[in-house]
Amino acid sequence: MSADFLYTLEVILNGLMAGVMYSLVALGFVLIFKASGIFNYAQGVMALFAAMTLVGLQSGQIPFAHLINAIFGTDLHHFGWQMPALLAIILTVGVMVLFAIIVEKYILHHLVNQEPIILFMATIGLAYFMEGFGDIMWGSEIKTMDVGIPSGGSFWLEEVTMTWAAEGERYWGMYIDKLDVVATLVALVLVISLTLFSQYTKTGRALRAVADDHQAALSVGISLRTIWVIVWSIAGFVALVAGIMWGSKSGVQFSLSLIALKALPVLMLGGFTSIPGAIIGGLIIGVGEKLFEFAIGSVYLGGATENWFAYVLALVFLVFRPQGLFGEKIIERV
Amino acid sequence: MKFKQIATVALTTLAVSAPVAADLMFPSLSYRTGPYASGGIPFADGYADFFTMLNERDGGIGGEKAVVEECETGFSTPKGVECYEATKNNGALVYQPLSTGITYQLIPKASADGIPVLSSGYGRTASADGTIFPWVFNFPTNYWAGASRIINHIIDNDGALEGKSVALLYHNSGYGKEPIRTLEALAEKHGFNFTKLAVDHPGQEQKSQWLQIRRERPDYLLMWGWGVMNQVAMQEAANIRYPMENFYGIWWSGTELDVLPGMASHGYKAANFSVVGSDFPIYDELQKHVIDKGLAAGDGSSVGSVIYNRGLYAGMVVAEAVRTAQAMHGVSNITPAMMRDGLEALNMNADAYARNGMSGFGPDFQITCEDHGGTQMAIIQEWDGKSQEWKMIGDFEAPDMDVIGPLIQADSEAYAKENDITRRDC
Numbered sequence: 001m002s003a004d005f006l007y008t009l010e011v012i013l014n015g016l017m018a019g020v021m022y023s024l025v026a027l028g029f030v031l032i033f034k035a036s037g038i039f040n041y042a043q044g045v046m047a048l049f050a051a052m053t054l055v056g057l058q059s060g061q062i063p064f065a066h067l068i069n070a071i072f073g074t075d076l077h078h079f080g081w082q083m084p085a086l087l088a089i090i091l092t093v094g095v096m097v098l099f100a101i102i103v104e105k106y107i108l109h110h111l112v113n114q115e116p117i118i119l120f121m122a123t124i125g126l127a128y129f130m131e132g133f134g135d136i137m138w139g140s141e142i143k144t145m146d147v148g149i150p151s152g153g154s155f156w157l158e159e160v161t162m163t164w165a166a167e168g169e170r171y172w173g174m175y176i177d178k179l180d181v182v183a184t185l186v187a188l189v190l191v192i193s194l195t196l197f198s199q200y201t202k203t204g205r206a207l208r209a210v211a212d213d214h215q216a217a218l219s220v221g222i223s224l225r226t227i228w229v230i231v232w233s234i235a236g237f238v239a240l241v242a243g244i245m246w247g248s249k250s251g252v253q254f255s256l257s258l259i260a261l262k263a264l265p266v267l268m269l270g271g272f273t274s275i276p277g278a279i280i281g282g283l284i285i286g287v288g289e290k291l292f293e294f295a296i297g298s299v300y301l302g303g304a305t306e307n308w309f310a311y312v313l314a315l316v317f318l319v320f321r322p323q324g325l326f327g328e329k330i331i332e333r334v
Numbered sequence: 335m336k337f338k339q340i341a342t343v344a345l346t347t348l349a350v351s352a353p354v355a356a357d358l359m360f361p362s363l364s365y366r367t368g369p370y371a372s373g374g375i376p377f378a379d380g381y382a383d384f385f386t387m388l389n390e391r392d393g394g395i396g397g398e399k400a401v402v403e404e405c406e407t408g409f410s411t412p413k414g415v416e417c418y419e420a421t422k423n424n425g426a427l428v429y430q431p432l433s434t435g436i437t438y439q440l441i442p443k444a445s446a447d448g449i450p451v452l453s454s455g456y457g458r459t460a461s462a463d464g465t466i467f468p469w470v471f472n473f474p475t476n477y478w479a480g481a482s483r484i485i486n487h488i489i490d491n492d493g494a495l496e497g498k499s500v501a502l503l504y505h506n507s508g509y510g511k512e513p514i515r516t517l518e519a520l521a522e523k524h525g526f527n528f529t530k531l532a533v534d535h536p537g538q539e540q541k542s543q544w545l546q547i548r549r550e551r552p553d554y555l556l557m558w559g560w561g562v563m564n565q566v567a568m569q570e571a572a573n574i575r576y577p578m579e580n581f582y583g584i585w586w587s588g589t590e591l592d593v594l595p596g597m598a599s600h601g602y603k604a605a606n607f608s609v610v611g612s613d614f615p616i617y618d619e620l621q622k623h624v625i626d627k628g629l630a631a632g633d634g635s636s637v638g639s640v641i642y643n644r645g646l647y648a649g650m651v652v653a654e655a656v657r658t659a660q661a662m663h664g665v666s667n668i669t670p671a672m673m674r675d676g677l678e679a680l681n682m683n684a685d686a687y688a689r690n691g692m693s694g695f696g697p698d699f700q701i702t703c704e705d706h707g708g709t710q711m712a713i714i715q716e717w718d719g720k721s722q723e724w725k726m727i728g729d730f731e732a733p734d735m736d737v738i739g740p741l742i743q744a745d746s747e748a749y750a751k752e753n754d755i756t757r758r759d760c
Contacts, residue, residue, distance in 0.1 A: 007545075007549055010545065011542075011545060014541050014545060018539065018541050066633055069633065073628065131367075132367075135367070140366070140367070140371045140372060140375065141372055141375075141635070142372045142565065142591050144595060151569070151573065152572065152573040153573050153574055153575070172548060172549075172551075175545065175548055175574065177573055246538070249538075249566060249569060250538055250562050250565050250566045250569070251562070251565045253369075253372055253561075253562060253565075254367075254368060254369045254371055254372075255369040255536045255537075255538055255561060255562035256538075258369065258536055258538065259538060262538075262539065289542075290541065290542055293542040294542065294545075294546075297542075298531075298542070298546060302530070302532060303506075303530065303531055303532040303542075303543070304506040304532035304533060304534045306534065306539065306542060307534045
């Protein structure tokens with residue numbers, strides 16, 4: 001095989017896996033939108049907050065230490081323990097559930113039946129509050145995420161594929177990051193579980209009923225409050241998964257909240273209400289942007305085309321399918 | 335009555351919060367929040383701690399208290415300009431914008447307002463030409479000099495670059511694009527192939543760029559990154575096993591935040607214009623007069639770090655310029671115009687460093703009316719994975735002025751033409 005063909009294949013494979021990483025973020029948006037009709041602007045910040053909490057618990061960091069020290073003149077930093085990753089993950093899930101309960105009780109509960117734009121604005125406020133709150137709670141320094149996920153190129157794959165290229169061609173074997181492979185497997189399990197949950201469980205059906213009409217769902221005895229707590233808890237869990245994967249790449253820092261920007265074109269393309277759509281959308285965006293950068297962007301346009309090209313791709317899809325590839329078509333009678 | 339009460343409260347608040355007219359005012363356009371906060375906090379802490387030390391130990395500079403007025407920019411250019419507008423009438427003596435984007439915006443504004451701007455190691459490189467940029471200074475060095483210093487270091491240590499390849503991984507912003515012109519000129523002079531790899535803000539996703547690096551295997555890789563871009567790039571370099579000893583960063587990519595734990599970043603190098611470490615008498619003074627008294631700007635965790643040192647250095651050169659201005663004009667309460675005179679007569683020699691307890695902390699240089707850039711010397715540091723610390727290798731050295739000099743002149747002339755500026759007669 002020619003090296004060019006193999007490199008193209010490598011770009012496609014890496015694009016697919018980058019797409020999965022985008023989908024992990026998009027999933028959180030879909031879950032909340034599907035169940036409550038809210039576009040949750042705070043999803044990226046939730047991923048940051050969950051990751052900060054996980055690392056903080058794992059390393060035994062004392063929450064609000066900076067604040068306590070500033071007020072009382074103490075010198076507190078750490079409890080002195082190193083918590084096992086699994087226990088820290090479980091406790092972080094607990095924190096995200098608590099977060100969901102607080103959001104429902106103090107924000108959503110007061111906004112039942114309000115216009116979607118009001119709910120959207122509430123999540124903007126929530127995002128900025130959480131940014132500051134997370135900083136005060138855990139500090140703004142960069143933290144290392146280490147929950148034991150392997151990362152780096154696969155030597156095995158490189159060696160196996162090294163001989164695929166025709167003799168004399170400059171080819172170094174296929175590159176795939178092990179972290180991306182783990183993320184793909186995790187995303188697969190998440191999507192299957194969430195789809196089954198949403199389609200085949202009583203709670204899942206209740207979630208969909210609430211999404212269709214708050215008042216109608218209430219009239220048939222569905223507890224809106226419980227459903228919202230459940231859905232925000234699941235979105236918090238998905239945010240934690242996204243935070244772990246992205247945090248393992250870049251460290252846990254403020255920029256983690258900006259990964260939400262990578263999820264928007266995925267949502268536009270896959271639809272706001274489809275869990276499989278988030279995955280397929282992510283794959284199309286991932287491959288599309290990487291291939292464009294490889295074949296055109298870096299050669300003719302000076303590179304760095306991925307950010308804007310993802311949105312162009314999503315816009316093109318929107319023109320032909322405004323509800324996204326898998327979104328529900330909205331028909332309203334006049 | 336009600337109006338009187340409100341007026342009294344407002345006046346009292348103003349009297350308490352506004353700096354006393356005789357104070358020496360140094361606005362600090364800091365960024366303690368946002369995607370680049372982890373780098374902005376240590377600088378702001380170092381800058382503030384230096385002036386706190388002077389106030390506590392010496393009662394200020396020449397008898398005048400130094401006041402550092404922080405304004406949060408979040409590393410955003412519009413916010414930086416807002417900060418400038420909000421603080422310029424408080425008696426601001428000099429601005430250090432801490433962002434190339436903000437510097438570009440402040441150059442015409444501050445020049446019109448008659449307030450000096452100091453952009454050490456960032457900003458518009460051509461502002462080293464004092465005849466075109468009378469109010470802007472960028473000593474002790476700049477991005478073009480940094481690029482040249484790195485290329486010189488490679489040639490000195492590994493031999494000629496003829497026929498070899500050098501790639502630049504850069505933040506796709508004014509800052510990241512700054513060294514391109516110089517590297518193109520250096521590529522022509524030394525005969526190496528030069529490739530550019532842009533990374534969009536904030537730099538969380540760089541897979542395409544690193545696949546390209548893996549395919550093309552450049553002999554040397556240079557990085558102009560900031561914030562998360564640095565951490566992701568370092569992880570990706572380790573992932574593809576790019577040889578760290580051939581990987582060089584500019585000073586904003588050469589901090590403790592940018593390297594990986596263990597030996598993964600061992601051998602990575604970066605240019606710098608102030609040295610690393612805390613083995614200087616200034617640190618004893620800081621401990622005694624600032625940290626022990628609980629007056630430090632931060633929580634102490636960044637004291638002694640690369641960027642904290644840079645903040646200290648920024649404070650020290652400004653304080654030296656103030657002393658120079660006070661001596662020149664015979665007054666302690668100087669104006670921004672006098673401050674410019676002090677900056678234009680600044681002589682950072684061994685004595686100046688020694689009297690600040692910072693011998694060898696930065697390069698020697700002297701500023702004049704024509705030359706606002708100084709010797710443009712930089713030093714190379716290397717990350718030691720075993721001891722988990724940066725170590726200086728070599729000494730402060732000047733860049734290739736045969737290449738940089740004409741570039742600075744051409745750019746400053748172009749700026750003068752664009753803005754209808756007549757060259758100042760020095």
